[in-house]
Amino acid sequence: MAVAAAGLALDLITKQLASSRLDPYNPVVLFGGLLRLQLIRNSGAAFSLGAGYTPVFAALAAAALLFVIIVLLPRLAHTGWAVALGFLMAGVAGNLVDRIFREPGVFRGHVVDFLQLPHWAIFNVADMCVCAAAALIVILAVFKNISVGGEHYARRTGDDRAAGAERSKP
Structure with a gap:
């Protein structure tokens, strides 16, 4: 929960700073154009799709957040x-807060984006949290075969798959 709270706080603070201090028609160029x-x-x-x-x-963000809280956290x-999951909750909640509370209205609000790398879309801290979550989930679930509960999935070899196919034949 600490990761979720810290990520959400950082997202909300940076969006507030960006909204109050950046001119949409005059971007700030940093690090020789890297950012x-x-x-x-x-x-x-x-x-922007x-x-x-x-x-x-x-609605999808709210459902995803509820799924994480109700199904995965326990x-x-x-x-x-x-x-x-902390990164995921921070990212989903950060953009959901914008969609609920920002103009033009409840559940129609526009997300504040303000970070841009060369040849990439403009994004925010919540988006970075979602990407970090996705990377960690792939590493844990796919490469390390670890479940949310900490159990290791059994890796199936070619022999295991063949034996399973043989057992399923009538």
């Missing part, structure tokens, strides 16, 4: 998964 602070309001999802579906994205027994 631009370009304020935009995004009604869509990643890469689905701009007309803001209420749908808000099963949580692994530190890596705790960090991953």
Whole structure:
């Protein structure tokens, strides 16, 4: 929960600072152009896709957050998964707060994005949290075969799959 709270707080603080101090028509260029602070309001999802579906994205975000809280957190027994789910909750909650409380209205609010790398979409801290969560989840679930509960999945070899196929034949 500490990761979720810290990530959400950092997201909300940076969005407030960006909204109050950045001019959308005059981006700040840092580190020789490696980073631009370009304020935009995004009604869509990643890469501004689905701009007309803001209420749908808000509902999906709320459902995802509830799923993590109700289904995954009670099963949580692994530190890596705790960090991953903390990042996920921070990212989803950060953008959901924007969709609920920002203009033009409840569940239609636009997400504040302000960080831009060369040749990449403009994003925010919540987006970074979601990406960190996704990377950790792939590492834990796919490469390390560890469940949320801390159990190791059995790796199936080619022989295991063949034996399973033989047993399932009539």
